[in-house]
Amino acid sequence: MSKDRPYSALVQRLKSAGLRPTRQRLALAKLLFEAPGGCDRHITAEQLHAEAVADNVRVSLATIYNSLHQFTEAGLLREVVVESGRSYFDTNVSDHHHFYYEDSGRLQDIPGELVQLESLPTPPDGARVARVDVIIRLNEAGE
């Protein structure tokens, strides 16, 4: 019941990520990581901006983009690319993959264990695997 320090956990989270806990970053972190329901989110810059505005947080789009990228670099978010022209940011940074509903544009986590790759090909010459993305693209079935 730390009603007097409602942001302390987020402040800590930002600090340990090497980011100054400014008003805007704090407000965005709150929207991203403490959304009611607590579930993992797949959000675009525009969506986050709309949420912030709706929540009376005065923040520019430029700051939204800056923050999303800083959070991503700090490992607080993960960027997911499923269609050109729009980036999703995933609050779930654990090892997992995605369902992508092509019709609606919705993105859904697949628990990491449910997709197992056997035999990753060895990366060529002097390259190192940064990440493996698996996207299962879905259509609405006719029946």
Next chain:
Amino acid sequence: MSKDRPYSALVQRLKSAGLRPTRQRLALAKLLFEAPGGCDRHITAEQLHAEAVADNVRVSLATIYNSLHQFTEAGLLREVVVESGRSYFDTNVSDHHHFYYEDSGRLQDIPGELVQLESLPTPPDGARVARVDVIIRLNEAGE
């Protein structure tokens, strides 16, 4: 040695895809599918346009985009999305996956058999798997 009908194979290919074999589509198909070296290509709209211009094919960017999408719908190409803001089109439409060099933006095929998924999760409710994309993101290793 059908020097007299150098395009007949391509004409056929377009026709069976339900596309009228126009000058532009023929020229683009030639660049895409009969490139010297015969290897599979990962090309952007801008790149293809540049190639066409360099080859003295008079074609607008709008037509490049139209054709790329039509070819894709017809199953002659496959669109690969690895970074937001740019689409690659892959002339290899067989079942396979990709290495993506994040530093250079280069894309490389991985023969289909080299990546095996065990246990695809069952798609939710009334959804059907349209495709599974695996992208292995690579960095240049320091040493």
Next chain:
DNA sequence: AATCCTCATTGGAACCATTCTAATCTGTTG
């Protein structure tokens, strides 16, 4: 709590890939 420096935020312009539009042209069919 005033100062200072660094970094963050801002609105708006700039950017770039892509799509749209309305006019013109071309393949194909009869």
Next chain:
DNA sequence: CAACAGATTAGAATGGTTCCAATGAGGATT
């Protein structure tokens, strides 16, 4: 060769994202 559907075109428009120069705010030191 007439006529129509479909293709192509240049250029404008769009939409997401980034850039920019000016302003504002953390936070360390006094």
